[in-house]
Amino acid sequence: MKKTILIASALLLGTFSFAQKKELKSVEKALKSGKAAEARTTLDGIQGMIDGADDKYKAQYYFLKGKTMNNLGSYKEAVSSLKEAIAFEESKGMNKYTGEARTILNEVAGNLVNSAIEDNKSKKYGEAAEKLYMAYEVDTNNQDYLYYAASSAVNGSDYEKALEYYLKLKDLGYTGVVTEYYATDAATGEKAKFNSETERDLMVKAKSHVKPENIDSESRLPEIVKNIALIYSQQGKVEEAIAAAKEARESNPDDMGLLLTEANLYIKLDKKDKFKELMTEAVQKDPNNPDLHYNIGVISMQQGNMEEARATFQKVLSLKPSYTNAALNLSTTYVDEGNALIEEMNKLGNSRADNAKYDTLKKKKDSLFRKGADVLEDLVANGQGNNDILNQLKGIYGALGDNENFMRVKKMIQE
Incomplete structure (x- = not known):
C-alpha cells in the first residue's frame, strides 16, 4: 500500500511538470506573436504551481513573466520578475536566462526613463x-x-x-561631471560641440575644425547640497543644512557653489557676520566677481558700516559700470546718511546756536544728497537710466528743492 502511494505521487509530479512545460511554451509562443495579454493570462493560471516546480521551470517562469510585463508596460513587475530570475539562477548555479534577462532589464530602464519624461511633461x-x-x-x-x-x-x-x-x-560622491568635446569651425570661427572625442578628432584631422578642447561640465554637487540644505531649512533643520554644506566643502574646498550655499544658510539664521566672512573668502577666490563684492556691500550697509559699503559698491561699479543695483545702493548710503541729519535738524530749537548748527547740518545733508545724485547721473549718462534709477534721482532732487533737475528727470521718466 505504501509503495502504491509513492508511485501515484511520482505520476502526479510528472503530470505537474508536464503541464507547466506546456503552459510556458504557450507563453513563449504568445510573446512571439505579440500577444502579451494572452501570455499574462497563462502565467497567472500557473502562478500557484510555481513553488513546487522544477528549478528550470521556475527560472523560465520568472524570466517570461518579466518579459511579458515589460511588453505590457508594467515596469515595476517586470523589474521584480527579471531580477528574481537572475537571482534564482545565481543561487542555483544556472545561467540559461540571466544574459537575456539583463538585456531586457536595460530595455526596461530605457522604457522607464522615456515614460518618466512624458510624466514630467504632463x-x-x-x-x-x-x-x-x-x-x-x-x-x-x-x-x-x-x-x-x-x-x-x-x-x-x-x-x-x-x-x-x-x-x-x-x-x-556623485557630481554629474562629464567631459565635453569642442573644436572651432575653421570657416566661421565658432566653437562647435561634438558627441564624442573620436568624432571631434576626425573633424580636426579633416581640417574643417581647429583648436580641439576638452571641457568638463559643471559639477552638480553644489546644487545637490544646496537642495539638501533648502529641504532641511524648510523642515526647520538649518543646523543640519549647514553641516551638510560644510561636509561637502571639506572634500571640495575650492567649489564656489558650495561656499555660497553655506553662506546663504547663515543669512537664514540672520548671522550676517558669518555670511560676510564667507563672502570675503569667496572674493579672495574670485576677486573680479562683482556679485560677490555686491553681497558684501549689502551686508555692510545693513550693519551700518556705510564707508565700507560705499567702498565695496564703488568696487562693484569699477568691475561692472552697468551694475544698477550697486549704484542704487551706493546712492542710498548717501541719502540715508542725509536723512539721519534731517532727523537731527528737526530736533533743534530756535536759538542762535541751534540755527547755526541747523545751517551746518543742512549743508552737509545737501552735500550728501548731491553725492547720491551724482552716482545715479553717471549711470544715466551711460544710458543705464531705468525707472528705479530715475525715480530715486527725482526724489533726491525733490528733497534738495532743485526744481530744474526735478522736472528734467520727471520728463525723462514720462518719455
Whole structure:
C-alpha cells in the first residue's frame, strides 16, 4: 500500500511538470506573436504551481513573466520578475536566462526613463520620480537616473523623497561631471560641440575644425547640497543644512557653489557676520566677481558700516559700470546718511546756536544728497537710466528743492 502511494505521487509530479512545460511554451509562443495579454493570462493560471516546480521551470517562469510585463508596460513587475530570475539562477548555479534577462532589464530602464519624461511633461512628477528611481535600481551605474528622480520629486513637492535621493547622491560622491568635446569651425570661427572625442578628432584631422578642447561640465554637487540644505531649512533643520554644506566643502574646498550655499544658510539664521566672512573668502577666490563684492556691500550697509559699503559698491561699479543695483545702493548710503541729519535738524530749537548748527547740518545733508545724485547721473549718462534709477534721482532732487533737475528727470521718466 505504501509503495502504491509513492508511485501515484511520482505520476502526479510528472503530470505537474508536464503541464507547466506546456503552459510556458504557450507563453513563449504568445510573446512571439505579440500577444502579451494572452501570455499574462497563462502565467497567472500557473502562478500557484510555481513553488513546487522544477528549478528550470521556475527560472523560465520568472524570466517570461518579466518579459511579458515589460511588453505590457508594467515596469515595476517586470523589474521584480527579471531580477528574481537572475537571482534564482545565481543561487542555483544556472545561467540559461540571466544574459537575456539583463538585456531586457536595460530595455526596461530605457522604457522607464522615456515614460518618466512624458510624466514630467504632463506634470505627473511623483510618477516620474518613481520610474526614474526604478531605472536607477535597474542600472545603479547610471547615477544620473537618481539625480533626475530627485529633481522630479522636488518638482512634485515630495521633499522627503527628494531628500532621500539627494542624500544618497551625496554619499555616492556623485557630481554629474562629464567631459565635453569642442573644436572651432575653421570657416566661421565658432566653437562647435561634438558627441564624442573620436568624432571631434576626425573633424580636426579633416581640417574643417581647429583648436580641439576638452571641457568638463559643471559639477552638480553644489546644487545637490544646496537642495539638501533648502529641504532641511524648510523642515526647520538649518543646523543640519549647514553641516551638510560644510561636509561637502571639506572634500571640495575650492567649489564656489558650495561656499555660497553655506553662506546663504547663515543669512537664514540672520548671522550676517558669518555670511560676510564667507563672502570675503569667496572674493579672495574670485576677486573680479562683482556679485560677490555686491553681497558684501549689502551686508555692510545693513550693519551700518556705510564707508565700507560705499567702498565695496564703488568696487562693484569699477568691475561692472552697468551694475544698477550697486549704484542704487551706493546712492542710498548717501541719502540715508542725509536723512539721519534731517532727523537731527528737526530736533533743534530756535536759538542762535541751534540755527547755526541747523545751517551746518543742512549743508552737509545737501552735500550728501548731491553725492547720491551724482552716482545715479553717471549711470544715466551711460544710458543705464531705468525707472528705479530715475525715480530715486527725482526724489533726491525733490528733497534738495532743485526744481530744474526735478522736472528734467520727471520728463525723462514720462518719455
